[in-house]
Amino acid sequence: MYRNGIRWITTSTAALKGPRNYVNRKTGRGCGNSVLSRFEWRYDKTLGKNFQKTMGMRYGIDMGLEDRLLLVSLGTKQRRLDDKKVVQLSRILEERIAEVVATDEMLGRLQLQITRVRVDRAFTQVSVYWMCRGDGDSEIVDFLEESKHQIRRRVEESIGITCPEVKFIGDKALLMEQEMDKLFREADYGMDYRLLSKSARVLGNVKEESPNNRNVPRWLTSIKKKV
């Protein structure tokens, strides 16, 4: 009886199995020859590191690991503007960029309309949003891509600071609005929806046809008959 009890305690207690208690031969947990899919990233990473080290040691090529470690330890300084400074800088740059766009002849020909200018928190990029109108947008995109460095240089000259990279992004709010208006115009509402809907009465939808049977006074009718 004591012998059976001792054996039961030995086989059941996890602490007595030692540090590799996650290995279970019966269920296969923790042992096996294949890499599970959720650990594939770890396998790939280790393989890459091992390959780099092996090739470096074998062929003596300077892999730049020491320089990389040094740079990582030094770190790079990054600005971090707060919300107030972001707004201020965005406004200043918006004025300057609008001035540059208005002054330039080619840009003036495009009839560019800037809706918003946003500076990112690290002051590494200026996002300029311009309104898309659907027609000729691709040409505007190409031209802005070509001339963004020139715009940046002129902004720097007018302000006197180093301006970050300028990135032009199309603002599609107008196109979306037009699309939804078209859908609302074409949609099937069944019965006369304006009797039931309040927002349609306020916003307006389909162009109302002029009423043919207006209340014409009798004296006007008699005048028309005489004529």
Place this chain on the structure above:
Amino acid sequence: MTTKLARFAQKRWISSTTSTSNMYDPRVFRDPVTNVQELRKPLDSDDERNFLFLKAMKSDATPVFYRDHVIDKLIRVCTKDGEKETSRKNVLSALEIIKRRQYKAWAKASEEEKKSIELDPFLVAKKGIKNCHPLMKLQGVTRGGTTYQVPFPIEEPEAEFRAMKMMRDICRVRSKHGETHFKDILATELLAASQNEGSTIQAKQELHKTCEANRAYAHYRA
């Protein structure tokens, strides 16, 4: 551990690249024709399909003569608890009912009216589903902690799915109330929808009305 990984690397048990070859050589094989109308056309003598092989067809696209994309999708949408055979039986029975009704009407009609009566139940079903396509949908958008129902434009496949889903739900509710069987109600709904009537058309109109009531929030989409 390193030796194990090295062993894995040597034997290349795990492949992380995309496949570089296919069973069907693009120089020799072409896609099969699944359109019945295109199948009936004669093949030109210059057509390359005279000299090339065709790929094997997908199992859900064969036989071509009895298949239709809209009907197959409707069968998938009407499937419940994985019982696709039951759903297929219901939908095809509904199409049969449609054909019988149209043929009765066609037999009774005069010579002029016979031309306007459509006898093909597939075309009737297609037209009905097409009429039930909604143009927009409502989607929740959270701005400043408040979630608004914003009208969005809808893509064609999703519009098709929503039309079928509305019809399916209406038919299920009615069949659960014990009026008649699912196939009868589906046949009635498809016929009514092909004439721009019925509960599914009303449901679509209700959806459009709700979207129009939320039109003031349309600018939140961006």
